Amino acid sequence: QKEVEQDPGPLSVPEGAIVSLNCTYSNSAFQYFMWYRQYSRKGPELLMYTYSSGNKEDGRFTAQVDKSSKYISLFIRDSQPSDSATYLCARVRGSTLGRLYFGRGTQLTVWP
Amino acid sequence: KAGVTQTPRYLIKTRGQQVTLSCSPISGHRSVSWYQQTPGQGLQFLFEYFSETQRNKGNFPGRFSGRQFSNSRSEMNVSTLELGDSALYLCASSPGTGQFYGYTFGSGTRLTVV
Numbered sequence: 001q002k003e004v005e006q007d008p009g010p011l012s013v014p015e016g017a018i019v020s021l022n023c024t025y026s027n028s029a030f031q032y033f034m035w036y037r038q039y040s041r042k043g044p045e046l047l048m049y050t051y052s053s054g055n056k057e058d059g060r061f062t063a064q065v066d067k068s069s070k071y072i073s074l075f076i077r078d079s080q081p082s083d084s085a086t087y088l089c090a091r092v093r094g095s096t097l098g099r100l101y102f103g104r105g106t107q108l109t110v111w112p
Numbered sequence: 113k114a115g116v117t118q119t120p121r122y123l124i125k126t127r128g129q130q131v132t133l134s135c136s137p138i139s140g141h142r143s144v145s146w147y148q149q150t151p152g153q154g155l156q157f158l159f160e161y162f163s164e165t166q167r168n169k170g171n172f173p174g175r176f177s178g179r180q181f182s183n184s185r186s187e188m189n190v191s192t193l194e195l196g197d198s199a200l201y202l203c204a205s206s207p208g209t210g211q212f213y214g215y216t217f218g219s220g221t222r223l224t225v226v
Contacts (some may be wrong), residue, residue, distance in 0.1 A: 025172075032212055036217075043220045044220055045217045049212070090155075098143055098160040098167050098208070099145065100147075100204070
């Protein structure tokens, strides 16, 4: 079983919609979770990171970790065409800090 | 504050050749890690260096190697290139110790092996 599983999509929504992106993880020995946004032919850009469990909000973005179900989510409110990109979830384990485990990425298109 | 700089941005090499990629981390960051990204496999971890020592290693053959210099700059080398090594190679830097701030990636080096 992979460390992090992510539905690759693609996901297509109209401008202004609320977007929900999800990942599951398999190992409870986690420490931090991250969400990256990657535009075509660019490197991943760190959006947010969370520790352990709970919610974290930054502008239109909210990251959520549910320990009981081993689920991590990213919500995008009032989505914009400029949000069209691939979104990657990642985790890093305390025992191997320095090694990120990535999901496969979800391709999101926000159409005007 | 300058970001993570990777050079070159693009490379075309022939099978059997070797290649060296360079990564300059954010100033003050001591951890540099390398990833290979392909459409089929996604992002796969190669190795991580911290203060000139390899701290973590992924499941890649010995043809893939790296090193880190005293100024935290890092290089990775791939010898005897194969067609399957064509990929986007990304490096990421972080402080490596103390408070966690996540990992910042460079724009990558796109390697094409022909």
